[in-house]
Amino acid sequence: MHYRLIAPKTAYCLLILSFVAFSKSSSAQDGKALFQSNCASCHNPVRVVIGPALKGVTDRVPDNKLLHSWIKNNQTVLKSGNKYFTDLYNQYSKVPMNTFPGLTDPDIDAILKYVNSYTVATPGNNGTPTATESDSTLLYGILTIILAVIMLTLLQVNSNLKKLSDDKEGIPSAEPIPFYRNKAYITLLILVLFVIGGYFLVEGAIGLGRNKGYQPVQPIFYSHKVHAGTNQISCLYCHGGAWESKQASVPSLNICMNCHAAINEYKGDKIYREDGSEVNGTEEIQKLYSYTGYDPKSGKYTQAGRPIEWIKIHNLPDYVFFSHAQHIRAGKVQCQTCHGPIQQMSEVRQFADLSMSWCVNCHRTTKVDFPDSAGNTGNKFYNIYEKFHKELKPGDSITVEKIGGTECQKCHY
Ligand code: HEC
Ligand code: HEC
Ligand code: HEC
Ligand code: HEC
Ligand code: HEC
Ligand code: HEC
Incomplete structure (x- = not known):
């Protein structure tokens, strides 16, 4: 029976087709993953965040080599006095962009390809990046289903016809x-x-247990946008633990009172909750006083204080070891790379998914910051690697992976 052979063959073809569809989307994914782990804290393809919107940047900067060297190390490009980038730098109030010596040319091409092909899927998606490649996966899926239905119908017709012709010729055959x-x-x-x-x-x-986007309502409407954004208070003023230890920790009330013993009113720009309702900043500061037992009229602490029960947002499982000091002090990673543009958030929202692949992907692509030839900056702890470093061809770099940043026991107790 001929059609019996067709069925498995067609099935194989379909399988291969769907594999092609999926592998195609995963190779386009690389640019997206690289963009999200390295650039998304400051850039969006179609919106100005901290840096410019990146879609179409290859048209604004047609010199591909220059663009690559900017992304790898914008400081050298600025030092060389390039007019376009110096103007851009001034236009963005001299906010420096990170350097990415660990990114290779194909990495950068993948990122540029991703931002250029970026389209906003629906207006209501909060700007969550949805790129074209996910749409094409859906398209392939639908195509596969349509093809499968056509195949089934054709096979059915085929067997019916065969039955008819067999009957006509008088060959006995079973009902299809x-x-x-x-x-x-x-x-x-x-x-x-x-x-x-x-x-x-x-x-x-x-x-x-993963909570990307988690944004609980806190007991006091404390806005990072007001403090770290508008008033430019350094993150480490309140989260000093991040420099010294594993925990960044949330500040205790006496740190708030360093300023709020004097600042008892909110007179800044209007602030809003996520649902659009307006917040009365002065009332929120009063709540702070009720927690500390402070009486702003007499300027004295009249009642016993009680701690504010802030809801913890970021939570790694207990079996994972993570140290802020290692990343901020030794690794020189910016808070925003992992936590997103906190200084623009009225209410803190979990930015990264804190998954294992998130950690490992960054360790694979981030270069370790060794001391420079004068021995000034950089992580001196890894001086023993310097010898190997010098023996490497110039241009080669040592990623966190090479110092063991993807070994299981580094992150798992
Ligand atoms: C810490 C924030 C930050 C990060 C992270 C960052 N950038 Fe930028 N980027 C900026 C700022 C700010 C500017 C504007 C120029 C300036 O002020 O230095 C800029 C400018 C640019 C430009 C020039 C845009 C134009 O319109 O000509 C490109 C291209 C660019 N960034 C690419 C990237 C890529 C790719 C990554 C990730 C690998 C990245 N940036 C990561 C902040 C950042
Ligand atoms: C004036 C003090 C202050 C400053 C400055 C400040 N924070 Fe915070 N931060 C807090 C308080 C209080 C909370 C807890 C309430 C909340 O989640 O909004 C918090 C919460 C957070 C959280 C969420 C913690 C969790 O529960 O997982 C992150 C992340 C964070 N801050 C990062 C930053 C970064 C990055 C900066 C600098 C851009 C910064 N903070 C500046 C006081 C501060
Ligand atoms: C370094 C000084 C400083 C510290 C420390 C500080 N604040 Fe503020 N806070 C300010 C300033 C400045 C304003 C804005 C006042 C204005 O614009 O009128 C403000 C405004 C506020 C407001 C009203 C606006 C809003 O965000 O809702 C609240 C509530 C508040 N702070 C709570 C806190 C809490 C809680 C802490 C401790 C975690 C804290 N502040 C620590 C300086 C500080
Ligand atoms: C390499 C990524 C990374 C960087 C850089 C980073 N954080 Fe975190 N942060 C995390 C992770 C992961 C957690 C969750 C830790 C946990 O649950 O044990 C966290 C938790 C926090 C918390 C919640 C309290 C705590 O300690 O668990 C605060 C506050 C915080 N970070 C602030 C900061 C500030 C401020 C900076 C910059 C000075 C910063 N972080 C830089 C990844 C990072
Ligand atoms: C934005 C990039 C980035 C992310 C995300 C990141 N790391 Fe790292 N990590 C680094 C860098 C850079 C270093 C190297 C610091 C140094 O110079 O010692 C490092 C080092 C480490 C080390 C020490 C490795 C060693 O060999 O000594 C551990 C452990 C670690 N990270 C755990 C984590 C965990 C767990 C997460 C996820 C929750 C994470 N990291 C997410 C950039 C990152
Ligand atoms: C850079 C840090 C890092 C390294 C290296 C690492 N892990 Fe993880 N691992 C994590 C984090 C973070 C989680 C929590 C993921 C989550 O909650 O979704 C995790 C979760 C897990 C889980 C629980 C399953 C899951 O995905 O939730 C297993 C099993 C695991 N890791 C095994 C390993 C093994 C085996 C290795 C060595 C090949 C390894 N890990 C290396 C950070 C790391």
Whole structure:
């Protein structure tokens, strides 16, 4: 029977087709992943964040080599006195961009390709990046289903015709089996459902306990935009623990009172909650006083204080070791790279998903900051690596992965 052979063959073709569809989308993903782990804290493809919107930057800076050297090390480009970038730098109030010596040319091309192909899918998606490649996966999926339906219909027609012609020639043959009773199809269907079901089950299980975007309502409406943004208070003034230790820790009330013993009114720009309702800043400062037991009229602490029960937003599972000092002091990673543009958030929202692949991807692409030839800056702890460093060809770099940043026991107790 001829058509019996067609069925498995077509199934193979479909399988291969869907693999091609998925692998295509995962290679386009690289640029997106690199963009999100390195650039998204300051850039959005289509919106100004801290830096300019990047879509179409290849048209603004047609010199590809110059653009690459800017992204790798903008400081050298600025020192060379390039007019376009000096103007841009002044226009963005001299906010420096990070340097990315660890990014290779193909990495940068992938990032540029991603930002240029970026489209906003729906207006209501809060600007969460949704790129074209996810749409094409859907397209391939729909195409696959349509092809499968056509295939089934054709096979059915084929077997009916065969039956007719057999009958005509008087060859005895069995009734064709409709496809919903055909064992081969049923097995195939079960297999497909099993694979899809398994995929979602595993995805869901891994996602348990992950809270990207988590933004609880805090007991006091304390705005980072007002403090770290408008009033330019350094992150380390309140989160000094991040420089010294594992924990960044949330400041205790006496730190708030250093300023708020004097500042008892809010007179700044209007502030809003996520739902659009306006916040009365002065009332929120009064709440602070009720926690500390401070009486602004007499300027004395009249009642016993009690701590504010801030809701913790970022939470790694207990089996993961993470140290802020290692990243900020030794690694020179900016807070915003991991926490997003906090200085623009009225209410803190979890920016990264804190997944293992998030940590590991950054360790694979970030270069370790060694002391320079004069021995001034950089992480002296790894001086023993300097010898190897010098033996490397110029242009080669040592990523965190090479110093063991992807070894299981570094992150897992
Ligand atoms: C700490 C924030 C920050 C990060 C992280 C950052 N940038 Fe920037 N970027 C800026 C700022 C600010 C400017 C504007 C120029 C200036 O002030 O230095 C800029 C400018 C640029 C420009 C020039 C844009 C134009 O319109 O000509 C490009 C290209 C660029 N960034 C690419 C990147 C890429 C790619 C990454 C990630 C690998 C990245 N940036 C990461 C802040 C950042
Ligand atoms: C004036 C003090 C102050 C300054 C300055 C400040 N913060 Fe905060 N931060 C707080 C307080 C209080 C909380 C807890 C309430 C909340 O989550 O909004 C907090 C919470 C956070 C959280 C969430 C912690 C969690 O629960 O997971 C992050 C992340 C954070 N701050 C980062 C920053 C960064 C980055 C900067 C600098 C741009 C900064 N903070 C500047 C006081 C401060
Ligand atoms: C270094 C000084 C400083 C510290 C420390 C500080 N604040 Fe403020 N705070 C300010 C300034 C400045 C304003 C804005 C006043 C204005 O614009 O009228 C402000 C405004 C506020 C407001 C009203 C606006 C808003 O964000 O809702 C609240 C509430 C507030 N602070 C709470 C806190 C709490 C809680 C802490 C401790 C975690 C704290 N502040 C620590 C300086 C400080
Ligand atoms: C390499 C990524 C990374 C950088 C850089 C980083 N953080 Fe964090 N931060 C995290 C992670 C991961 C957690 C969750 C830690 C946990 O649950 O044990 C966290 C938690 C926090 C918390 C919650 C309290 C705590 O200590 O668990 C605060 C506040 C905070 N970070 C502030 C900062 C500030 C301020 C900076 C810059 C000085 C900064 N972070 C830089 C990744 C980072
Ligand atoms: C934005 C990039 C970035 C992210 C995200 C990041 N790291 Fe790192 N990490 C670094 C850098 C850079 C260093 C090297 C610091 C140094 O010079 O010692 C480092 C070093 C480390 C080390 C020490 C490695 C060693 O060999 O000594 C540990 C442990 C670590 N990170 C854990 C984590 C964990 C856990 C997470 C996720 C929750 C994470 N990191 C996320 C950039 C990152
Ligand atoms: C750079 C830090 C880092 C390194 C290196 C690392 N892990 Fe993880 N791992 C994490 C973080 C963070 C989580 C928590 C993920 C979450 O909550 O979703 C995690 C979670 C896990 C889990 C729980 C399953 C899950 O995804 O939630 C397992 C199992 C695991 N890691 C095994 C390993 C093994 C095996 C290695 C060595 C090949 C390794 N890890 C290396 C950071 C790391």
